[in-house]
Amino acid sequence: MPVMNIKKFSFTYAGAEIPSLHNISLPIQKNKITALIGPSGCGKSTLLRSMNRIHDLYPGNKYDGKIELLDLETEKFKNILEIKKENEFIELRQKVGMIFQKPTPFPMSIFDNVAYGLKIAGIKNKTELADRVEASLKGSALWKEVHDRLGKSAMGLSGGQQQRLCIARAVAVKPEVLLFDEPTSALDPISTGAIEELIVELKKDVSIAIVTHNMQQASRISDFTAFMYLGDLIEYDKTENIFLNPKEKKTEDYITGRFG
């Protein structure tokens, strides 16, 4: 069952004449991991950043088509491209969280980092905050390492820990979908392994879309894979089919490393 439906979606950056994404249709399945792969400049990050409309921080971009998000309460799809008001944006971004390429801890304590999304969502009760921070840190496999220094600055953590902190921060607000934009490209192999395990663990509660440069990563963790090339969606299928039995020649060439 899809939680997001991208339908005939095109995207043009401000000032550009040619769209960066053309006519993309793709579902994001509920409680599954969908990987977006493709060579640099293929538009996979652009697509991901459309899914919580973070593009809208910079004016002038143009959307076409539909991106529908399932409203879990009413079980109806709502087109997020129609959003115009700030409070709707806030609601959307609370439902669709995002993790970036580099860890982005805020200049505050570890506790405050994780509690931040909850605080701005209006939760003031201290015990509730503490409980949810602890739960997210445990869920992000970080609790053991930081439970005795929650009041210390988050800047003192290692890169891998910072990235898990960012995941905990995103998880704390209980999103429906989490978007990962190459979350391990700045990390060493051990931290990468920890993050991958965590992502797989997270899909129990949340649906995940992940952009990755690393094909092994996509094959290791994802359930579905979309291969994109020059702004087009070339092929979308179950991950095993994409990697073992691709239908398109381009996909096969990319998977086998003939270009990329």
Place this chain on the structure above:
Amino acid sequence: MEKLFQKISFSSATLVLILLLGIFTTLFISAKPAIAEFGLEFITDKRWNQEVSLPQTKTPAQVATPAQNLEDDDAIADEDDMILDEDDEDDSMTKTVFGGLVPIVGTLLSTLIALVFAMPIAMGIAVFLAEIASKNISKYVGIAIELLAAIPSIIFGMWGLYYFAPIISDTFGGYQVSLLTAGLVLGVMILPFMAAVTRDSMNTTPDVLKESAYALGATKFEVVKDVIFPFSKVGIIGSIILALGRALGETMAVAFLIGAVYSLPETITDPTISIPVAMAVNFGEASGLGESSLFYLGLILFILSFAVISFAKFYFLKRTKV
């Protein structure tokens, strides 16, 4: 080549220290007679260039400046007319007292007014330019602000005296030239610098950090408050400290506006004097102990700026480490 380069950069760095020490020493030596005469009471004494009759004994330093010479001094320096002369008895044994309280208070108060006035406005401008305005508007307003910073202080002084001062006295009452007028114009002068530096340090906040706050559902205000301000805190405090330094030492504009009167202000709209103004106005006619007292004032200003800036640096920059 490598060694030469190291030596050049090392000696450039040393030069700063030598200059600092040299200026301090010169000020101290020139101020020494006044320090010997008045001691630390200089700071709390509000009399300036006032003759008082000597009780019985006199200090040897007194001999160096004949009484007549001082009376001449008094006639020229018209600021002193505001002070009630206390030469009551026909005693030939008089000495002239110099005290620094009025200029010190004037300097601190005018700087304080300037900061209180300029800081919120500068922050507002910076947030607008860095976060809210579109790129084009931000560019042109930014240029305008940098131009404002380039206006020589004398022009601010004249504008303040002829245009701004009447408005102030109409609005708040009191004198046209006053502590308030001087402080506000001083605030206008440090405003562009503060705004420009604050904007620059806000612009160093990585986009991805702002994006991750937005991605959690933060509003623009929350992003500014919780991410951009903490991130650029060091730069913002730096801009305030540098502006503070400028406000403390500003002479020309303040000389036009503060009134140059040796009396403690009772209200904010009273005229008074600041240290740099006292020095600029009196140096021409000063000699002997008077001159030395001006150096003493200079020394105090030097230490004051130094203390304020190092305190601010030490205190605030230490606290920025969460």
